[in-house]
Amino acid sequence: MSHMTEQERRDEVAHFMKIVTAFRQYEAYAISANTRRRRDFYRLPKEDKEILDSLGWRKQLDMVDELIHENAKVLERIVANPAIFMDQEELALAENNNHDVRDSHGMDHMHSHGDGAHSHSHSSHSHSHGSHETSRRQQVSATDMDKVRSTLKQIVRDWSEEGKAERDVTYKPMIDALLEHFPDQGTWPEKKVLIPGAGLARLGWELAFLGFETQCNEFSHFMLLPSYFILNETKDVNQHTIYPHIHTFSNAMSAKSMMRGISFPDVSPSSLPRSSRFSMVAGDFEELFGPKEDPEEDETEQWDAVLTCFFIDTAKNIVNYLRIIHRILTPGGIWINCGPLLWHFENSEDISIELSLEEVKELAAKIGFELKDQRTIDTSYVGDEGSMLSYVYKTAFWTATKFAK
Incomplete structure (x- = not known):
């Protein structure tokens, strides 16, 4: 990576941290989407809620919450040790990197194939990752969450x-x-x-x-x-x-x-x-x-x-x-x-x-x-x-x- 400028290196690190953060924020995003369904349920008339309850609708939502948690555990294992993608110099850079994510650099560009994705994503290819502290400062886009799913x-x-x-x-x-x-x-x-x-x-x-x-x-x-x-x-x-x-x-x-x-x-x-x-x-x-x-x-x-x-x-x-x-x-x-x-x-x-x-x-x-x-x-x-x-x-x-x- 010696041919890269310091700013380019920082952008590469930030981009990779954003990807790791997307994996780690999966659970919160997915639970939020399921909570929307639960909120819509409570807005229904009492009679309609009772009918849906007889179908097991609310229990289904509760079960989905549990399964989201199970998915999150696997995704957390996947990104548990992202330092394997970095050398020591990049690791130090990641730990001290507090600048904003630059979406204009190293973007993953993906078109969805079908109900999943034929996702030949084009992303930065530096092996880098930031600390949890830095990750919490980053905003994960809906597109990134689509890629995690x-x-x-x-x-x-x-x-x-x-x-x-x-x-x-x-x-x-x-x-x-x-x-x-x-x-x-x-x-x-x-x-x-x-x-x-x-x-x-x-x-x-x-x-x-x-x-x-x-x-x-x-x-x-x-x-x-x-x-x-x-x-x-x-x-x-x-x-x-x-x-x-x-x-x-x-x-x-x-x-x-x-x-x-x-x-x-x-x-x-x-x-x-x-x-x-x-x-x-x-x-x-x-x-x-x-x-x-x-x-x-x-x-x-x-x-x-x-x-x-x-x-x-x-x-x-x-x-x-x-x-x-x-x-x-x-x-x-x-x-x-x-x-x-x-x-x-x-x-x-x-x-x-x-x-x-x-x-x-x-x-x-x-x-x-x-x-x-x-x-x-x-x-x-x-x-x-x-x-x-x-x-x-x-x-x-x-x-x-x-x-x-």
């Missing part, structure tokens, strides 16, 4: 038995395509696989379990904090239980369904073979994998496969994304994609180039890719099987190789 659903998608069906729809075709491209299992430990926008890293974990050398890349601390917690501090199968569907009563099939607990993780993250090579790097994809002046840092032709799952639409400039993917692939390497085109920076103040699917494919050809196995995969994203509402994405799947030189 979305994080609970992301955990379900990537690390629960309930999420397996949704994972299998997208992850399995990508894994199968990789295995088809590299059919010799004996070579897998030599093959380097990159997964940008890895979220909570389940796809990367699965590939490392198979034997590939795998690196996940993620930008958002809303994803980095829970992924670290799951991968490094969770040892037992179904060690934790969360209640991700209690935040909205709309479209609930039943109160029981809405308040169901979902345990995670469905596998032991520490069960990777001792020989596994699995890592996660925090930072912006373009900054980390774009061209470097230092040859030792340059990633040109260093990766045998790049897997992008619900990722390419996080680009501000899709031309540069595809250019980087093409450049870092080894000769004979493969790019496997599956996802929609919900351009994350559309209607924002940032640069945003929004292409149609047809144009993205044409662009890929111009960059130097030969697209194969093109198909559409229908899938939900952090969907709720107990909801009356379901969003379905007609995701674009393909494999691509570099044109022969």
